[in-house]
Each structure stands twice: as structure tokens, then as C-alpha cells.
Amino acid sequence: MSINAVIFDIGNVLIEWQPERRLAERIGADRAASLFAAFDVHAMMTRIDAGGDFADTIEETALAHPDWQHEIRLFRDEWNAIARPEIPHSVRLLRALRARGVPVFALTNFGARNFPLSAAQFPFLSEFDRHYISGEMCLVKPDPAIYEAVETDCGFAPETLLFTDDRDENIAAARARGWRTHLFDGPELWAHTLVEHGLLTRKEAA
CATH class of the missing domain: 3.40.50.1000 (HAD superfamily/HAD-like)
Structure with missing residues (x-):
């Protein structure tokens, strides 16, 4: 057929879609590795993929992880630098x-x-x-x-x-x-x- x-x-x-690599370029390999070890970035993205609001989900996640607020907000503020090339x-x-x-x-x-x-x-x-x-x-x-x-x-x-x-x-x-x-x-x-x-x-x- x-x-x-x-x-x-x-x-x-x-x-x-290699956020670990892109974040390492942006904030350094050690800091990026610590970020991905501290919480499940991919689970946050799955919530968005399933219908969660992009900006709101990222902001809620950032507020829940005060030590990583800046890095988490990069997924919202610098999306086009992460989802590439x-x-x-x-x-x-x-x-x-x-x-x-x-x-x-x-x-x-x-x-x-x-x-x-x-x-x-x-x-x-x-x-x-x-x-x-x-x-x-x-x-x-x-x-x-x-x-x-x-x-x-x-x-x-x-x-x-x-x-x-x-x-x-x-x-x-x-x-x-x-x-x-x-x-x-x-x-x-x-x-x-x-x-x-x-x-x-x-x-x-x-």
C-alpha cells in the first residue's frame, strides 16, 4: 500500500533539542550540570507540551526553585537560543x-x-x-x-x-x-x- x-x-x-548543551554554552558546563541534577527540566517541558502555559509554567517552576530562578527563566527568555539549530x-x-x-x-x-x-x-x-x-x-x-x-x-x-x-x-x-x-x-x-x-x-x- x-x-x-x-x-x-x-x-x-x-x-x-539538546538543552543540556545549550545551557552549558550559556552558563557554563558545571553550572548546567548542577541545574539538571537539581530538578527535572524535561518534566517541566512535558507539562508545557501537555498544554500548560509556557510562561506561567516556567515562572511557577522558577519560584519553586529559588536557587535556580535565573537559569530556569532562560527557557522562557532565551527560548530561541536553546531550541536550535x-x-x-x-x-x-x-x-x-x-x-x-x-x-x-x-x-x-x-x-x-x-x-x-x-x-x-x-x-x-x-x-x-x-x-x-x-x-x-x-x-x-x-x-x-x-x-x-x-x-x-x-x-x-x-x-x-x-x-x-x-x-x-x-x-x-x-x-x-x-x-x-x-x-x-x-x-x-x-x-x-x-x-x-x-x-x-x-x-x-x-
């Missing part, structure tokens, strides 16, 4: 698929208010045919409900959807619904998968 749509995760697929080959693949007329969707754990900040910084994030933003849906991967919501909205059969994500649990949840999947571990192998499915030529995927 042919592929009706290709679905991209965003973090670590199209733009890097783009992954150029992945962006080329996105645009090559669109040039071929292949519907391309985004399915991402991302806050409703910080996604527009990243989309303004990286215009290719606005080029998808459909966006499924967890913070807008109040559902997060790997909850099966978010995949069901995508199926219902786009109207395509699960086996006609090809999805790439960098997290095993997100891929497993999609596969359990019958989606075709690719565990993202760099754009080169993702390009190969797109060629194998007949969606791009080798030249287009380079």
Missing part, C-alpha cells in the same frame, strides 16, 4: 517531499506558545500541510490518543502513514496503531527510508 502522508517529529529531527538535511528532505506533492505533517510534543517562537525563527516549521502540536491538542506522545486524533483528522488509514521520531516509545506507539515508522538517528538513514518507499529519488534525498 502506498504512503499517503509523511509525518515528522520536530525536536531532534528538524531542530536540535536546525538540522539542514532534514529540512531539505521536508522540502523535497513537498516539491514532489507528498503531504507532509508535523506531529510534535511542543508547547502551544513556544512553537510559534520556533516557527518564527525557522520558517520551514510553517511549511507543513498539517500541524499536530501537543500543547494545542492537550495530548502528548506516546499516548495512543494523539495518534488516533491524527488519523481522525487527516482521514488516512494508519498503514498509509510514514512517521519518523527520535524516541523509541513514540515510534512503538505509532507502530502499534499500524503506522509505518522510522526511528530517527540522523537524516542520512531517514533519507534512505524515503528512497526505499519510492517517495524521493536518491538525488532528491541527498
Whole structure:
């Protein structure tokens, strides 16, 4: 059966999400390591991804950790310096698929208010045919409900959807619904998968 749509995760697929590295650049490696040891930064971001207000959630977290208020507020005040850079080959693949007329969707754990900040910084994030933003849906991967919501909205059969994500649990949840999947571990192998499915030529995927 042919592929009706290709679905991209965003973090670590199209733009890097390595907050430990970015914070180390900003405040020093030792201070950043202590920050991530002191409390669960990723849990804070998951609250935002699940529908929590971006600014309010970060401010509440900062107030709850007085020794780290400045560093925690960097996630709000310097978001575009943390969620970066783009992954150029992945962006080329996105645009090559669109040039071929292949519907391309985004399915991402991302806050409703910080996604527009990243989309303004990286215009290719606005080029998808459909966006499924967890913070807008109040559902997060790997909850099966978010995949069901995508199926219902786009109207395509699960086996006609090809999805790439960098997290095993997100891929497993999609596969359990019958989606075709690719565990993202760099754009080169993702390009190969797109060629194998007949969606791009080798030249287009380079």
C-alpha cells in the first residue's frame, strides 16, 4: 500500500533539542550540570507540551526553585537560543517531499506558545500541510490518543502513514496503531527510508 502522508517529529529531527548543551554554552558546563541534577527540566517541558502555559509554567517552576530562578527563566527568555539549530538535511528532505506533492505533517510534543517562537525563527516549521502540536491538542506522545486524533483528522488509514521520531516509545506507539515508522538517528538513514518507499529519488534525498 502506498504512503499517503509523511509525518515528522520536530525536536531532534528538524531542530536540535539538546538543552543540556545549550545551557552549558550559556552558563557554563558545571553550572548546567548542577541545574539538571537539581530538578527535572524535561518534566517541566512535558507539562508545557501537555498544554500548560509556557510562561506561567516556567515562572511557577522558577519560584519553586529559588536557587535556580535565573537559569530556569532562560527557557522562557532565551527560548530561541536553546531550541536550535536546525538540522539542514532534514529540512531539505521536508522540502523535497513537498516539491514532489507528498503531504507532509508535523506531529510534535511542543508547547502551544513556544512553537510559534520556533516557527518564527525557522520558517520551514510553517511549511507543513498539517500541524499536530501537543500543547494545542492537550495530548502528548506516546499516548495512543494523539495518534488516533491524527488519523481522525487527516482521514488516512494508519498503514498509509510514514512517521519518523527520535524516541523509541513514540515510534512503538505509532507502530502499534499500524503506522509505518522510522526511528530517527540522523537524516542520512531517514533519507534512505524515503528512497526505499519510492517517495524521493536518491538525488532528491541527498
